[in-house]
Amino acid sequence: MCMSSSSTRLSQTDWLLIATLSMLTFVLGTSEFVIVGILSEIADGLNITIAKAGTLVSAFAIAFAIGTPITMSLTGHLERRKLMLGLIFVWILLNVCSSIAPNDEILLLTRIVTAVLTGVLISLAMVVASDSVPIAKRGVAVSFIFGGFTLANVLGVPIGTFIGQHAGYAATFWLTSALGVIALVGVFKVVPVQQSTATSSIRDQLRLLANPRIMIAFFIPSFGFGATYVVYTYLVPVLELELKLPSTWISPILLAYGVVSIFSNILAGKIASRNPIGRLRFVFIVQAIVLAALYVTTASVSLGLINIALMSLMSILLTTSTQIYLIDLAEKFNPEAKGLAASLMPVASNVGIAFGSALGGLVYANGPIMNIALVGGAVALLAAALTAVSHRLDQRA
Secondary structure (H helix, E strand, O other): OOOOOOOOOOOHHHHHHHHHHHHHHHHHHHHHHHHHHHHHHHHHHHOOOHHHHOHHHHHHHHHHHHHHHHHHHHOOOOOHHHHHHHHHHHHHHHHHHHHOOOOHHHHHHHHHHHHHHHHHHHHHHHHHHHHHOOHHHHHHHHHHHHHHHHHHHHHHHHHHHHHHHHHOHHHHHHHHHHHHHHHHHHHHHHOOOOOOOOOOOHHHHHHHHHOHHHHHHHHHHHHHHHHHHHHHOOHHHHHHHHOOOOHHHHHHHHHHHHHHHHHHHHHHHHHOOOOHHHHHHHHHHHHHHHHHHHHHHOOOHHHHHHHHHHHHHHHOOOHHHHHHHHHHHHHHHOHHHHHHHHHHHHHHHHHHHHHHHHHHHHHHHOOOOOHHHHHHHHHHHHHHHHHHHHHHHHHHO
16 A cells, blocks of 8 residues: 655545554553553552552553564564554553553553553554655654644543543553554554565664664654653642642643644644754754743743743654654665664653653752753753754765
């Protein structure tokens, strides 16, 4: 079903494929992010502390970051549609096992394996979309697929949290299992047979990670996401302590933040349509200004909330461009590792989230809370610098 690269329009078949893959990422995102909303229920249900339940979140991120590229290399020679169907089926079983896990050790194990499968399925969705739609429309396709994660935060997580709070955490896992079945049927009916191009050894594919151009490109989204999460991780304390807003305002503001990020995702597709890396240089500079501005705008409730909305608007403008850029670099330097390259953006985002959260925590613990705004802005400037380096290297090629 690969389309001609000369075509500049998306057919109905293309849109159906994009919608199906977006539904898949919505399901995967809901399963990944909803854990934060039901930590208390998990802790009560398994008779453990909330801190210990929180290891489910960190373990998921670590397993995702380490396991995804390795598994992509191991499975790179397999036909993509069959691989996706098999992985989704196992993913469903793991969610069922999570719902009936007798203790936290079993639950932790099922979540670790789920994390790896989640990373691989996201990567496969990106590769299938990139290879199936016209080249000129890859940015649109990838931005819609990333949009599944945005929708998961706005819709899936609140619903899953509500169900977990009122029917127990196991009910949330049953929900994600049911959603997984829907995704499985969709992929079975819509995703075309698509042979992998990876015929080299695992060692040859992993050699891609030694390429300095790939590593520079990898750290662009790492620092981009890290900049946002230096601040976002401590957004609730900012709202409560700096803007002095009542607790009843917090949930609506977080919901509004998620809604604004939908528009960020749409703009990400526009940025990726032409000269994406060249444009991202300036996107990160604007992001740095927006984040740093929080240091002064939180003196006013209205200005602070507007600034936070702009922060959300800037938050994921990098996703589509960096995803496509990594795939294109692999096509140039190691075509058989394109699947591995597709896994690097999701991995980079998790690295950035972990790095940004940790850095924000360090700043928060050792000075005035709004120092996180200045540090977040500085990290965004690092992303801008790396993007400028990549752009200059592209111009020389």
